Amino acid sequence: MYGVLFEILRNYIELTFGTSIWDSAVEVVNGHPLEIHVRQNYSTKLLTKIITALCDFIGLPEEDIYYEFGIKSVDYLTNNGFRNSFRVLGKNYIDFLQNVNELHEYLRFSYPKLKAPDIKITSINHNVITLDYSTIREEFSHYLRSQLIYIAKLYFDLDVSAKLTDKRKRAASHIYTFKLYNKGLSWIELLEKDNQLNKNISLLDLSIHLPEKQFLGMLPFHLILTKDMTVKRVGTGFLCLRNDLQGRKFTTCFQISKPKTDPTFDGIYASRFTTFEIILLNETTSKRRTAMNVSGVDEKCRFKGEMIYVEEWQMMLFMGAPVIRDAKQLYEKKLRISDLNMFDSSRDIIFQGEQQSDEVMKLYENQRHKAKQMEKSMLQLEKIRKVTDDLLYQCIPRTVARKIRNGTPAIETIQTFDEVTICFTKVVDFAAKCMHIGVEQVIELLNKMYSLYDALTENHKVYK
Numbered sequence: 001m002y003g004v005l006f007e008i009l010r011n012y013i014e015l016t017f018g019t020s021i022w023d024s025a026v027e028v029v030n031g032h033p034l035e036i037h038v039r040q041n042y043s044t045k046l047l048t049k050i051i052t053a054l055c056d057f058i059g060l061p062e063e064d065i066y067y068e069f070g071i072k073s074v075d076y077l078t079n080n081g082f083r084n085s086f087r088v089l090g091k092n093y094i095d096f097l098q099n100v101n102e103l104h105e106y107l108r109f110s111y112p113k114l115k116a117p118d119i120k121i122t123s124i125n126h127n128v129i130t131l132d133y134s135t136i137r138e139e140f141s142h143y144l145r146s147q148l149i150y151i152a153k154l155y156f157d158l159d160v161s162a163k164l165t166d167k168r169k170r171a172a173s174h175i176y177t178f179k180l181y182n183k184g185l186s187w188i189e190l191l192e193k194d195n196q197l198n199k200n201i202s203l204l205d206l207s208i209h210l211p212e213k214q215f216l217g218m219l220p221f222h223l224i225l226t227k228d229m230t231v232k233r234v235g236t237g238f239l240c241l242r243n244d245l246q247g248r249k250f251t252t253c254f255q256i257s258k259p260k261t262d263p264t265f266d267g268i269y270a271s272r273f274t275t276f277e278i279i280l281l282n283e284t285t286s287k288r289r290t291a292m293n294v295s296g297v298d299e300k301c302r303f304k305g306e307m308i309y310v311e312e313w314q315m316m317l318f319m320g321a322p323v324i325r326d327a328k329q330l331y332e333k334k335l336r337i338s339d340l341n342m343f344d345s346s347r348d349i350i351f352q353g354e355q356q357s358d359e360v361m362k363l364y365e366n367q368r369h370k371a372k373q374m375e376k377s378m379l380q381l382e383k384i385r386k387v388t389d390d391l392l393y394q395c396i397p398r399t400v401a402r403k404i405r406n407g408t409p410a411i412e413t414i415q416t417f418d419e420v421t422i423c424f425t426k427v428v429d430f431a432a433k434c435m436h437i438g439v440e441q442v443i444e445l446l447n448k449m450y451s452l453y454d455a456l457t458e459n460h461k462v463y464k
Contacts, residue, residue, distance in 0.1 A: 002040070008073050021058060025056075029046065085106065094187065126187060131177070137174070220236050221319070272316075276318065306319060
């Protein structure tokens with residue numbers, strides 16, 4: 001878990017309940033102040049323990065803290081460059097939910113070790129949307145619940161309520177089922193309102209039919225799956241890679257990388273609103289999986305696209321494109337430009353990747369060198385900062401020092417106390433002593449004296 005979540009939580013607690021509450025909770029859990037770096041990885045358990053300690057100090061249930069924490073996370077992302085990303089994820093709220101996993105993929109560029117959850121709509125009817133939230137973190141259900149409600153209001157002006165109806169565990173993932181209700185139009189009415197095609201349907205000549213063979217011929221990387229998960233038909237692009245796919249079971253030839261779903265017809269149907277990424281297994285791996293259920297894969301044979309349920313066929317249609325970065329990789333997979341889709345950006349990506357690869361590699365090496373230098377500088381800065389912090393905390397209370405660092409005017413940190421104890425110390429006959437000892441001995445005496453004072457003040461939590 002990245003430090004950005006710790007930073008969001010700390011800002012929320014300090015602004016709402018005061019700095020001392022955060023410091024006290026961290027002290028109980030961590031034993032010492034927590035230095036937060038937004039791009040550093042921290043233990044999830046550390047965050048959940050801090051929240052538990054905060055609840056003890058504040059007197060609120062944990063679900064209330066997680067709920068507000070979720071809202072503050074949306075505000076943080078909105079105010080730090082992600083506003084447009086939220087806006088373009090969908091023309092309506094349902095589109096947004098169907099594409100929100102793409103935002104997690106985008107966040108991986110900034111946070112490469114991100115362990116993103118999986119969010120998918122499993123059903124939509126007039127009154128309710130059923131949504132599954134899969135995550136390795138057990139405690140974050142109310143964190144998401146608040147975001148589902150808040151984003152609906154903030155970006156789509158909808159009054160939505162979210163109810164947690166089920167919780168189950170599958171392997172290392174915790175799966176939560178939510179029911180979403182809209183207090184305005186029904187969900188189906190909302191979809192029809194935003195569907196511009198319905199308004200202009202009279203302009204279309206629906207009597208025109210495109211032959212199946214011609215239509216599928218435009219999709220080199222398509223699959224048609226029957227209800228028993230047999231590969232009924234295969235696009236020419238797949239056949240260039242493997243010519244034995246047709247008629248075989250899907251699970252012996254492919255592995256579903258995304259989303260997290262069972263490789264069954266019902267599992268794919270339930271996740272059909274989500275972008276799919278499938279991996280084509282090589283023939284050796286397929287035989288080994290069939291015989292021994294071993295899950296080795298060729299990571300380079302990835303295909304990204306969507307699964308569409310064709311009601312007239314009662315089959316599932318996959319339409320996608322290979323995830324290939326440049327001409328070299330295309331050649332290695334025994335594909336050619338002519339094998340790729342003409343109607344998307346697949347061909348452009350190959351050519352642009354080839355032209356830019358050399359330049360990108362130079363920039364990458366240069367950036368990596370600068371990153372190493374910056375990392376060294378940051379470590380040095382961190383050491384210096386720790387020393388200055390230790391000195392500062394010996395002079396004034398931690399809470400006051402942090403406020404001043406965050407830009408609070410010093411005059412606003414002043415507090416009044418009815419009674420205080422002040423101790424003044426003096427070395428008796430210091431000037432006379434200095435006349436009889438050398439400079440080095442004077443310095444040594446002062447060092448010992450101040451070290452003793454520092455130890456006493458730190459032990460008794462007073463300031464000098």
